[in-house]
Amino acid sequence: MKVLSSESMPLRSSEDIVLVRQAVRKGAVALGFGLVDQTKIVTASSELARNTIDYGGGGTVELAVIENGFRKGFRLVFEDHGPGIENIERALTDGFTSGNGMGLGLGGAKRLSHEFEISSKLGEGTRDPS
Numbered sequence: 001m002k003v004l005s006s007e008s009m010p011l012r013s014s015e016d017i018v019l020v021r022q023a024v025r026k027g028a029v030a031l032g033f034g035l036v037d038q039t040k041i042v043t044a045s046s047e048l049a050r051n052t053i054d055y056g057g058g059g060t061v062e063l064a065v066i067e068n069g070f071r072k073g074f075r076l077v078f079e080d081h082g083p084g085i086e087n088i089e090r091a092l093t094d095g096f097t098s099g100n101g102m103g104l105g106l107g108g109a110k111r112l113s114h115e116f117e118i119s120s121k122l123g124e125g126t127r128d129p130s
């Protein structure tokens with residue numbers, strides 16, 4: 001897997017989420033994603049960006065264009081150094097929220113992605129590449 005280009009963006013405020021949504025849309029268009037796939041990745045990025053801010057205390061997202069020899073992809077890695085997720089399976093369960101949300105963001109982002117991983121150590125933050 002080769003990284004063809006990458007950029008990192010801060011996630012501190014709602015304005016940053018708007019900028020990330022715009023950058024993800026632009027990147028997806030440049031990669032030739034159709035409207036449905038553009039919307040899927042923009043929606044997933046919004047949910048993960050919101051979680052990074054609300055639960056992770058802010059962080060970063062790295063947007064990378066990757067290639068595996070056959071085809072290109074768009075990889076998004078959200079990272080924070082907040083409290084971490086105690087139980088990842090539970091966090092992914094639709095309807096589970098520790099805040100005031102609907103508990104649908106993480107599971108939704110996973111379903112909207114072709115590949116999805118989360119790693120988190122309590123006390124060391126959360127990293128979810130989408």
Ligand SMILES: Nc1ncnc2c1ncn2[C@@H]1O[C@H](COP(=O)(O)OP(=O)(O)OP(=O)(O)O)[C@@H](O)[C@H]1O
Nearest residue numbers: 051055056084091097098101102103104105106126
């Ligand atoms: N970056 C993170 N750091 C710590 N905990 C997190 C992080 N992201 C998600 N979580 C935990 O996982 C739970 C589920 O996240 P999810 O996005 O599915 O739901 P929500 O944010 O609570 O509600 P919604 O996204 O539907 O508005 C959160 O309530 C929170 O406890």
Ligand SMILES: [Mg+2]
Nearest residue numbers: 051101105106
């Ligand atoms: Mg959420």
